[in-house]
Amino acid sequence: MSERSSGRQIPVVVLAGFLGSGKTTLLNHLLHRSGGSRIGALVNDFGAVEIDAMAVAGALGDSTVSLGNGCLCCAVDASELDEYLERLARPSAGIDVVVIEASGLAEPQELVRMVLASELPDIVYGGLVEVVDAAEFDKTRAAHPGIDRHLALADLVVVNKIDRVEDPEPVLKTVRDLVDRAAVVPATHGRVDPEFLFDCRPSEERVGQLSFDDLHRDDDPEQEHHDHLHAGYDTLSFVSEQPLDPRRLIAFLDSRPAGLYRIKGYVDFGPYDVRNRYAVHAVGRFLRFYPEPWPAGAGRATQLVLIGTGLDTGALRTELDACVSDGAPHTDDEAGMWGVLRYVQEAEDPEA
Numbered sequence: 001m002s003e004r005s006s007g008r009q010i011p012v013v014v015l016a017g018f019l020g021s022g023k024t025t026l027l028n029h030l031l032h033r034s035g036g037s038r039i040g041a042l043v044n045d046f047g048a049v050e051i052d053a054m055a056v057a058g059a060l061g062d063s064t065v066s067l068g069n070g071c072l073c074c075a076v077d078a079s080e081l082d083e084y085l086e087r088l089a090r091p092s093a094g095i096d097v098v099v100i101e102a103s104g105l106a107e108p109q110e111l112v113r114m115v116l117a118s119e120l121p122d123i124v125y126g127g128l129v130e131v132v133d134a135a136e137f138d139k140t141r142a143a144h145p146g147i148d149r150h151l152a153l154a155d156l157v158v159v160n161k162i163d164r165v166e167d168p169e170p171v172l173k174t175v176r177d178l179v180d181r182a183a184v185v186p187a188t189h190g191r192v193d194p195e196f197l198f199d200c201r202p203s204e205e206r207v208g209q210l211s212f213d214d215l216h217r218d219d220d221p222e223q224e225h226h227d228h229l230h231a232g233y234d235t236l237s238f239v240s241e242q243p244l245d246p247r248r249l250i251a252f253l254d255s256r257p258a259g260l261y262r263i264k265g266y267v268d269f270g271p272y273d274v275r276n277r278y279a280v281h282a283v284g285r286f287l288r289f290y291p292e293p294w295p296a297g298a299g300r301a302t303q304l305v306l307i308g309t310g311l312d313t314g315a316l317r318t319e320l321d322a323c324v325s326d327g328a329p330h331t332d333d334e335a336g337m338w339g340v341l342r343y344v345q346e347a348e349d350p351e352a
Helices: 023-032 078-089 108-116 137-143 146-153 169-178 246-254 313-321
Strands: 010-017 038-043 047-052 065-067 070-072 097-101 123-133 156-160 183-186 234-240 260-267 276-283 286-293 302-308
Touching: 010 023, 010 078, 010 108, 023 038, 023 097, 023 123, 023 156, 038 078, 078 097, 078 108, 097 123, 108 123, 108 146, 123 137, 123 146, 123 276, 123 286, 137 146, 137 169, 146 169, 156 169, 169 183, 234 313, 302 313
Parallel strands: 010 097, 010 123, 038 097, 123 156, 156 183
Antiparallel strands: 038 047, 065 070, 234 302, 260 276, 260 302, 276 286
């Protein structure tokens, strides 16, 4: 018998890139820097395993993960993806995020399509991360032109092995020209801050999902500041005790700038829906709202965190300030929430 939904959203991140670009290195890095989060991994289209990110004892191979309690290796094809996601998403597994490491020769858009088509209530698309080998980029692109298409679909591009090129700017410029509004992050040895991809579970409980107190904390004192993982991206926290106007917010979200990779938090739409706050989850071009009742006794406010690269945070704050309602009554504006409701996933029938 399958377990009931936990009611929380588990992001599924598709990790793609050509052979040798550093996907497994990046995934291993995420495992060891997850801050206590439990990561479920579908590795190279072959193995479905659950990994305790704080106690992983082995190394990721092409089709297996060795843990302290043994090794699990299962054959997976496209028709089984939802089955494995369901297993990883069951509440007893305690999984916080799922990473699908695609084969170096895979078509990542197919995996993205399957994740988006998932009917599992606890699963939400977490973005397509494409890894590029900076040192081999020109040669690989010449031999495999399809890489341009993969980059155009990506939500985040990690330009890895940046330390192996004398001047990384030409590669970074080419990648930025090829992507469609995706964030582009340079990296060495796959070192990308996990907070850029998913919310790390802290060692102590946080209140809500918006505490970023340790976002810029680094546990390696020998690293210079410019080598810190957070140096490659910008963050903006936005709080408003006044409700937001749904039309203005949708206009902002529909025109969000290149490089704005993630938006998360809660929105208060005031008189448009006095019973619910709206959890918002945006990654790349993907956007969803999840209405939920206001917690008893909770103060009503909008709280958002925006994460990306090359952001003009001052301009973004100005645009968000312009989304604050002017206080005029809108209770008779039945069409005001239509734009938001376009991005609300239909709720399951609890009796089904």
